[in-house]
Amino acid sequence: MKLSLLDKIRQNNPVVLTVANTVTIAEVANAVNAIGASPIMSQAKEEAEELVGIAGAVTLNMGTWTAAQVEQMLVVGQFANQQQRPVIVDPVAVGLPTRHQQFERLIGAVHPTVIRANAGEMAALSGDLSNSKGIDATGTIKNAAAIAKDVAQHFHCIAVMTGETDFVSDGQRVVSVHVGTPLFATHVGSGDMLSSVLGAFMAVETDTFEAAITATATFGAIGAWVVEREQLSLKQPGTFGVALMDGLSQATVAQLAPYLKNKVVEES
Amino acid sequence: MKLSLLDKIRQNNPVVLTVANTVTIAEVANAVNAIGASPIMSQAKEEAEELVGIAGAVTLNMGTWTAAQVEQMLVVGQFANQQQRPVIVDPVAVGLPTRHQQFERLIGAVHPTVIRANAGEMAALSGDLSNSKGIDATGTIKNAAAIAKDVAQHFHCIAVMTGETDFVSDGQRVVSVHVGTPLFATHVGSGDMLSSVLGAFMAVETDTFEAAITATATFGAIGAWVVEREQLSLKQPGTFGVALMDGLSQATVAQLAPYLKNKVVEES
Amino acid sequence: MKLSLLDKIRQNNPVVLTVANTVTIAEVANAVNAIGASPIMSQAKEEAEELVGIAGAVTLNMGTWTAAQVEQMLVVGQFANQQQRPVIVDPVAVGLPTRHQQFERLIGAVHPTVIRANAGEMAALSGDLSNSKGIDATGTIKNAAAIAKDVAQHFHCIAVMTGETDFVSDGQRVVSVHVGTPLFATHVGSGDMLSSVLGAFMAVETDTFEAAITATATFGAIGAWVVEREQLSLKQPGTFGVALMDGLSQATVAQLAPYLKNKVVEES
Numbered sequence: 001m002k003l004s005l006l007d008k009i010r011q012n013n014p015v016v017l018t019v020a021n022t023v024t025i026a027e028v029a030n031a032v033n034a035i036g037a038s039p040i041m042s043q044a045k046e047e048a049e050e051l052v053g054i055a056g057a058v059t060l061n062m063g064t065w066t067a068a069q070v071e072q073m074l075v076v077g078q079f080a081n082q083q084q085r086p087v088i089v090d091p092v093a094v095g096l097p098t099r100h101q102q103f104e105r106l107i108g109a110v111h112p113t114v115i116r117a118n119a120g121e122m123a124a125l126s127g128d129l130s131n132s133k134g135i136d137a138t139g140t141i142k143n144a145a146a147i148a149k150d151v152a153q154h155f156h157c158i159a160v161m162t163g164e165t166d167f168v169s170d171g172q173r174v175v176s177v178h179v180g181t182p183l184f185a186t187h188v189g190s191g192d193m194l195s196s197v198l199g200a201f202m203a204v205e206t207d208t209f210e211a212a213i214t215a216t217a218t219f220g221a222i223g224a225w226v227v228e229r230e231q232l233s234l235k236q237p238g239t240f241g242v243a244l245m246d247g248l249s250q251a252t253v254a255q256l257a258p259y260l261k262n263k264v265v266e267e268s
Numbered sequence: 269m270k271l272s273l274l275d276k277i278r279q280n281n282p283v284v285l286t287v288a289n290t291v292t293i294a295e296v297a298n299a300v301n302a303i304g305a306s307p308i309m310s311q312a313k314e315e316a317e318e319l320v321g322i323a324g325a326v327t328l329n330m331g332t333w334t335a336a337q338v339e340q341m342l343v344v345g346q347f348a349n350q351q352q353r354p355v356i357v358d359p360v361a362v363g364l365p366t367r368h369q370q371f372e373r374l375i376g377a378v379h380p381t382v383i384r385a386n387a388g389e390m391a392a393l394s395g396d397l398s399n400s401k402g403i404d405a406t407g408t409i410k411n412a413a414a415i416a417k418d419v420a421q422h423f424h425c426i427a428v429m430t431g432e433t434d435f436v437s438d439g440q441r442v443v444s445v446h447v448g449t450p451l452f453a454t455h456v457g458s459g460d461m462l463s464s465v466l467g468a469f470m471a472v473e474t475d476t477f478e479a480a481i482t483a484t485a486t487f488g489a490i491g492a493w494v495v496e497r498e499q500l501s502l503k504q505p506g507t508f509g510v511a512l513m514d515g516l517s518q519a520t521v522a523q524l525a526p527y528l529k530n531k532v533v534e535e536s
Numbered sequence: 537m538k539l540s541l542l543d544k545i546r547q548n549n550p551v552v553l554t555v556a557n558t559v560t561i562a563e564v565a566n567a568v569n570a571i572g573a574s575p576i577m578s579q580a581k582e583e584a585e586e587l588v589g590i591a592g593a594v595t596l597n598m599g600t601w602t603a604a605q606v607e608q609m610l611v612v613g614q615f616a617n618q619q620q621r622p623v624i625v626d627p628v629a630v631g632l633p634t635r636h637q638q639f640e641r642l643i644g645a646v647h648p649t650v651i652r653a654n655a656g657e658m659a660a661l662s663g664d665l666s667n668s669k670g671i672d673a674t675g676t677i678k679n680a681a682a683i684a685k686d687v688a689q690h691f692h693c694i695a696v697m698t699g700e701t702d703f704v705s706d707g708q709r710v711v712s713v714h715v716g717t718p719l720f721a722t723h724v725g726s727g728d729m730l731s732s733v734l735g736a737f738m739a740v741e742t743d744t745f746e747a748a749i750t751a752t753a754t755f756g757a758i759g760a761w762v763v764e765r766e767q768l769s770l771k772q773p774g775t776f777g778v779a780l781m782d783g784l785s786q787a788t789v790a791q792l793a794p795y796l797k798n799k800v801v802e803e804s
Contacts, residue, residue, distance in 0.1 A: 022290060022558060023297050023309050029559050029724045034773050039724065040629065041559050043600045047634040054632075064311045093308065096322075098315040186517065188297045188307065237302050238513030245774030249722065290558060291565050291577050332579045361576065364590075366583040454785065456565045456575065505570050506781030 001264050003253045005201050005214050010036035014056030014203035017042060018196045019073050021063030021092060024189035027241070028061075031193040034248035037200035045072040052079040056086075056203025059196045060110075062102060063092035070102050077110030086113040086202035086211075090195040095124035107155065113202065114212055115151060116160040116195040119144055126150040145174045145267050158212045160198065162191055166216050167267075170209045174267040177213070179259055180220035181227040186237040187244070194219045197248075213264065221259040222247045269482050269532050271521045273469050278304035282324030282471035285310060286464045287341050289331030289360060292457035295509070296329075299461040302516035305468035313340040320347040324354075324471025327464045328378075330370060331360035338370050345378030354381040354470035354479075358463040363392035375423065381470065382480055383419060384428040384463045387412055394418040413442045413535050426480045428466065430459055434484050435535075438477045442535040445481070447527055448488035449495045454505040455512070462487045465516075481532065489527040490515045537800050539789045541737050541750050546572035550592030550739035553578065554732045555609050557599030557628060560725035563777070564597075567729040570784035573736035581608040588615040592622075592739025595732045596646075598638060599628035606638050613646030622649040622738035622747075626731040631660035643691065649738065650748055651687060652696040652731045655680055662686040681710045681803050694748045696734065698727055702752050703803075706745045710803040713749070715795050716756035717763045722773040723780070730755045733784075749800065757795040758783045 015038045018028055025041055032039035042051055052058060058080040060073045080087045089112040091103045103125075117125065126147045145167050152159040152171035161167045162184075166177040184190040194216065201215035202208060226232070226247035232240055283306045286296055293309055300307035310319050320326060326348040328341045348355045357380040359371045371393075385393065394415045413435050420427040420439035429435045430452075434445040452458040462484065469483035470476060494500070494515035500508055551574045554564055561577055568575035578587055588594060594616040596609045616623045625648040627639045639661075653661065662683045681703050688695040688707035697703045698720075702713040720726035730752065737751035738744060762768070762783035768776055 020558075022288075022311065023293050025559050026294060026562060026724065030773060030777075033722065033724050041600055043558065043602050044634070046603070047632060050632055050634060064309055066311050067314070096315060096318055098312070098318060186301065188294065188301050235517040236514045237298060237517050238510035241298075241513070242510055242774035242778055245777075246772045249771040249773050290556075290579065291561050294562060332577055334579050335582070364583060364586055366580070366586060454569065456562065456569050503785040504782045505566060505785050506778035509566075509781075510778055 001214050001217055001260065002205065002210050003214065003218065003257060005205050005211065006218055006251070006253055008204040009200050012204050013038050014200060015040055015054050016057050016059065016196055016199035016203065017051050017055040017076070018059045019061065019069065019076055021061040021192055023063060024192040027189040028192050028196045030245055031248055032196050032200060034245050035197055035200055037203070039196070043072065045075040048072065048075040049079050052076060052083050052085055057088065057199035058085050059088040059090065059199045060106070061090040061092065061192055061195060062094070062099065063090070063192065065099065065102055070106060073106055074109050077106065081111050086199065086208060087111070088114040088116055088195050088198045088202070090116050090192060091121055091125065094121045100124065112155060112157045113208055114158045114160055114198055115155060116162070116191070116198060118191060119161055119163045122147050122151055122159065122161045126154070145176065149174050158209055160212055160216055162194065162216070166220065168213045168216055175213050176265050176267055177217045177220055177263065178265070179217060179224050179263045181223040182234055183227055183232060183237070183240045184223055186234065187241050217260055217264050218256060221256040222251045224259050225251060225255060269485055269528065270473065270478050271482065271486065271525060273473050273479065273482050274486055274521055276472040277468045280472050281306050282468060283308055283322050284325050284327065284464055284467035284471065285319050285323035285344070286327045287329065287337065287344055289329040289460055291331060292460040295457040296460050296464045298513055299516055300464050300468060302513050303465055303468055305471070307464070311340065313343040316340065316343040317347050320344060320351055320353055325356065325467030326353050327356040327358065327467045328374070329358040329360065329460055329463055330362070330367065331358070331460065333367065333370055338374060341374055342377050345374065349379050354467065354476060355379070356382040356384055356463050356466045356470070358384050358460060359389055359393065362389045368392065380423060380425045381476055382426045382428055382466055383423060384430070384459070384466060386459060387429055387431045390415050390419055390427065390429045413444065417442050426477055428480055428484055430462065430484070434488060436481045436484055443481050444533050444535055445485045445488055445531065446533070447485060447492050447531045449491040450502055451495055451500060451505070451508045452491055454502065455509050485528055485532050486524060489524040490519045492527050493519060493523060537750050537753055537796065538741065538746050539750065539754065539793060539796070541741050541747065542754055542787070542789055544740040545736045548740050549574050550736060551576055551590050552593050552595065552732055552735035552739065553587050553591035553612070554595045555597065555605065555612055557597040557728055559599060560728040563725040564728050564732045566781055567784055568732050568736060570781050571733055571736055573739070575732070579608065581611040584608065584611040585615050588612060588619055588621055593624065593735030594621050595624040595626065595735045596642070597626040597628065597728055597731055598635065599626070599728065601635065601638055606642060609642055610645050613642065617647050622735065622744060623647070624650040624652055624731050624734045624738070626652050626728060627657055627661065630657045636660065648691060648693045649744055650694045650696055650734055651691060652698070652727070652734060654727060655697055655699045658683050658687055658695065658697045681712065685710050694745055696748055696752055698730065698752070702756060704749045704752055711749050712801050712803055713753045713756055713799065714801070715753060715760050715799040717759040718770055719763055719768060719773070719776045720759055722770065723777050753796055753800050754792060757792040758787045760795050761787060761791060
């Protein structure tokens with residue numbers, strides 16, 4: 001983990017291009033802006049090449065996919081691969097058959113640097129569909145670390161699996177991140193924010209595994225920090241949304257470090 | 269009215285599928301999540317059958333319709349009818365001729381369980397266009413109860429007509445709901461939230477009239493409760509939006525019951 | 537400047553039609569509603585003529601353009617020109633070549649009453665691309681007043697150039713507006729809000745230059761007022777978004793006047 005990347009984002013102000021989920025497009029743009037990067041959202045494949053050209057990283061979120069949007073993602077993702085920009089894919093609800101097909105279509109043409117998904121979605125990707133309702137992960141996923149590793153190996157990428165504990169794997173190593181807040185699950189868009197915030201970290205660090213671990217840990221710590229500071233209960237999704245946005249803007253390395261002590265652990 | 273449905277939503281966590289208004293898609297997803305159900309939003313007709321399959325109810329919101337979206341609504345709505353899922357239609361601004369045509373197109377192929385609209389929209393549906401500006405209802409609608417009943421009879425559905433007083437009719441009975449807050453009108457998306465929250469209630473109760481009355485009364489009471497608790501003025505639309513989201517998550521049957529005493533009345 | 541226009545908006549409640557940026561569509565609708573006008577957002581060119589018919593002004597925001605949306609803007613804009621409704625164009629990130637092409641396509645068929653853009657975008661429009669990163673304006677733009685005037689002259693419209701100081705020009709005169717808050721830049725959608733709030737002012741005042749100056753000054757003063765009242769720091773983008781919405785609803789001419797004293801100045 002390399003917490004100083006947070007400062008580097010604020011110094012370099014990298015552009016993060018997101019092909020977004022319509023549900024969360026505003027939250028994601030604000031989150032990227034708040035943490036210190038520069039968001040651009042696009043719906044037109046005609047501008048893919050030039051936007052990838054100015055972007056430090058690209059996030060493709062399948063949450064409200066259409067056939068036309070997957071076409072756009074193919075174009076954006078291929079330019080990103082060519083121009084060696086990190087590509088984060090967020091395969092929302094990929095446990096559903098049609099969404100899985102679209103994911104396969106995307107992944108057949110675009111190499112992802114990171115796949116960011118919740119436990120149910122990761123289980124679906126790993127072929128272990130038994131744990132997935134298709135939408136979200138409820139209950140416990142057994143062998144979460146193994147599932148993350150499987151996905152990373154299979155897709156030759158980094159897997160970021162979020163949940164009560166997050167797991168980040170490059171296919172060989174698995175790092176667990178034990179920081180966050182259950183309020184993330186109460187606020188629609190938390191996961192999508194992380195998928196684009198990952199782009200901000202990947203844009204300022206060439207060690208992609210380090211960047212993914214740091215992004216995941218930083219985002220989780222900011223959530224934990226604002227909940228503690230504002231003394232939020234689990235039933236304040238509206239207030240949490242506002243506080244999280246402020247926190248993304250305010251958090252410093254010094255404030256977050258105590259939340260991360262012994263919380264980011266390489267699994268044996 | 270059956271206030272215990274609120275607890276049932278939180279126990280059963282039903283999936284509510286919304287074909288959404290782009291303006292309010294985030295608010296609606298968060299509202300469905302906050303009250304204890306599980307939102308899914310979709311823009312692709314290719315996944316209609318499988319999403320309807322996992323959904324307890326379906327809401328079709330015409331607020332930012334396009335020809336392609338109406339196509340999607342036709343497919344989603346027909347699968348919902350076949351699979352006996354409740355269908356809530358929100359005919360935003362249906363007083364406008366082109367929107368009325370699109371509504372007719374939808375309603376020609378899909379049977380609605382509920383039509384949720386404001387007074388101006390209901391008046392337009394009932395053929396009494398004189399009271400409708402097409403966008404919102406200003407001024408007083410005479411014979412509001414009669415208009416709601418007319419719409420319910422004509423479309424063989426439940427009509428939920430929202431305003432200072434709400435009217436819910438199944439074509440024979442009319443129940444008035446005298447609870448809410450004028451702040452609903454200051455916050456874009458309040459009506460759209462109710463249209464999808466109705467889905468959460470319909471998903472856990474087979475008596476559709478009871479479910480519609482309870483959803484309307486519960487949503488209104490939550491609005492009244494948060495305004496009183498936070499002592500909000502009429503000129504705090506931003507703060508109200510945040511407080512409403514918290515309130516949807518927090519409100520219990522015990523807290524809401526006092527707000528509903530003698531407020532839900534069967535019209536003679 | 538004619539601050540009384542704020543009262544006129546609240547009395548007349550004009551309809552402002554926005555063809556919106558998907559990122560900011562909810563914020564913009566809420567802002568138009570909060571200031572006292574009536575928002576309608578549309579994605580269907582089929583309803584363009586009737587929506588323009590009931591609108592007092594039309595805003596076209598290119599932030600998440602697609603080929604289909606530009607088609608819709610052409611239809612909406614041409615009806616607005618025919619029906620003599622003010623047209624505000626917001627050419628988001630027009631420094632990017634493909635976006636510039638789309639802007640040219642729009643402007644070739646639709647006469648804008650106002651172009652609202654930040655300094656980098658205005659510089660791109662004026663042909664001085666050296667100052668533009670394409671997305672936002674960082675650093676200082678030299679000769680800002682001259683650039684605004686250039687754009688106004690070239691496109692035969694009013695140019696509203698926003699930044700630390702705003703400049704409003706009709707091609708002959710240039711008025712500078714020295715009020716606002718750096719928090720606008722921290723909250724995605726502030727500029728888009730102004731582009732549609734401009735519509736509310738244009739809808740109630742035939743002197744378009746006066747209306748544009750007043751809208752720009754009023755919006756800036758509301759930002760400054762809420763930041764002072766709530767004692768907000770620069771790192772509270774979430775809280776600012778909520779406070780700004782409340783402020784748009786609450787602000788009165790009497791409250792704003794002190795913020796504008798000697799702040800709206802005709803440049804020599």
